[in-house]
Amino acid sequence: MQEDNKMVFPEAFLWETHGVHVGTGNDHVKHGIDDIEIIIQEAINRAYPNITFIIHTPRMTRFRYDAEKRTDIKFIRGHNAYLDYPKKISNLKKKFGHLINIKYGIELEWLGPDLGLQWNRSKIFQAQDADFVIGSVHFSREGIAYDGSLEEAQRLVEIRGGVEQYWGAYIEEVIEMIDSSWDMIQVIGHIDLPKLYVPIPKPLLELDTSKHFLARRMRVLLEMVSEYNLALDINLAGIRKKCGIYPHASILTRAKELNIPIAIGTDAHSLKDLAQDYQVGIDYALENGYKYYVSFSQCIPEKHPLSLGEEKAEQYKVLNLGIEMLNRRFESSKQRRIPKFSFGGSFMDLMNDHHNSTSLGEYEAIRIRKGTKSIAISHQKPEKPQGRVKGLFSHHLDQPGVLSILFNTLASEEINVDTAYLNSNEDGTATAFLTLSGTDEQIRNAVDFVKGTSGDFFKNIHFGDQLEIPELKAGDNYLLEFDGVDLPIAISSQMLVTIHNNISGVLLILLSALASQQINVLDLQLGHRGNKGYAALGIDGNPRVVRELLSQLGDQFHETTHLILKS
Secondary structure, three states, X not given: OEEOOEEOOOOOOXXXXXXXXXXOOOOOOOOOEOOHHHHHHHHHXXXXXXXXXXXXXXXXXXXXXXXXXXXXXXXXXXXXXXXXXXXXXHHHHHHHOOOOEEEEEEEEEOOOOOHHXXXXXXXXXOOOOOOEEEEEOOEOOOOOEOOOOHHHHHHHHHHHOOHHHHHHHHHHHHHHHHHHHOOOOOEEOOOOHHHHOXXXXXXXXXXXXXXXXXXXXXHHHHHHHHHOOOEEEEEOHHHHOOOOOEOOHHHHHHHHXXXXXXXXXXXXXXXXXXXXXXXXXXXXXXXXXXXXXXXXXXXXXXXXXXXXXXXXXXXXXXXXXXXXXXXXXXXXXXXXXXXXXXXXXHXXXXXXOOOOOEEOOOOOOEEEEEOOEEEEEEXXXXXXXXXXXXXXXXXXXXXXXXXXXXXXXXXXXXXXXXXXXXXXXXXXXXXXXXXXXXXXXXXXXXXXXXXXXXXXXXXXXXXXXXXXXXXXXXXXXXXXEEOOEEEEEEOOOEEEEEEEEOXXXXXXXXXXXXXXXXXXXXXXXXXXXXXXXXXXXXXXXXXXXXXXXXXXXXXXXXXXXXXXXXX
């Protein structure tokens, strides 16, 4: 799957969203694949970097397919399988996570805005750690399925008084679903599902010109998808079912005009469906004007190029990491807002995929912005500042609490740390370089106190006005700026980024809190702008303990973002 730390992709591959459907276990009417371990093994054999699973939420008993009713047995399809789903996926991640990335989501069955909405909220809580939620309408208000059988579809057409009324009511149900549950979902599933048994009426094929009520309502529906920053499911199951890819090209073209992102999936229900028609799906999206698609990790969108090359895949990997880091700064309801992008250096190729982006010139970076918050990130190690400067150098044991000893002593002398470079040397020691606000006498006093009281922890500590700023620790990717403040640091799997009052002793609160729970600081960068201080830390310790500590820091910290990075 990886070679020299670079992804090796099969000829055609998709980071699916509407992926492989997990089975319903011992239910009387089977659906999906029960033995998903076989699917994972096959994906590994094909060198796929990722496999995505999905499961239907259980339905209220009024919403049943005719095939389920004919069993004459009372059961809620998939109930037990759904409750066991998160644990099942967790166990498979432990077993296969070193060989393949495993994502999982749920397909939320729309059951109406009243009791059905509360039912659905409860189902989301039962799969709280899912990577995404697809909202789909499979059943009509009348309790009859759109995708059950030709007989069911014909019965519903007759009840509603014709094909146009049949489609019109379906569109209204999707609008109702979005209006009521947009905050619970990331993707709209197979938006023209009824075409499976009832062909699309002509007005829906003429969305740019038709004044028919169906065209008007579909335009409203797509505008809602756009306004709520939801993605549209390009669902390849329509190829297997002989009704064409969902959605029809007329709908997809309109979606592209509204800048609606797409998520692509096979909607696989058997082993033979795995990765079927990947290239067809890629070509279909390209033909309709798209250059990238999205997948989701912990409900945060990740972008992927449709035209895959090794260099572009690596660029999107950096882009997705930056999106993830920025989104972690927002509460979940604001994470779906589409950010703005700027690209520089070799990343400027991505401007062709993001038409509203701006240039950073030769600056080898991606800047991602939402409102006043921004992240600049790169795969290229930043050059260290040239020349020699006044500062304090420390070579000390790389243990929890040692750094707080140094900061504590500086605070006791009323010295503020303006900037800092801390690197873990991976030999049991770490080095730090600090620039300080304080008199030379205060700083020398602090150094003497450190040597006198904690000398066993420090191999070398000295202050001078001709010191060289050390090289940054090497990494795969680097944070360059945080809200426009230089904060260069190698990105690690667990990080903290803070904005705090830029006065002596404030950062000591954070370092002391971490040391009290044996959380080690591996890397540290400090910056400031006016009366605000900025800190980026790479840390090692229990994430749950870290989250609890951050809630206790006090109002001198304006923002504390805990990053557990999976990209």
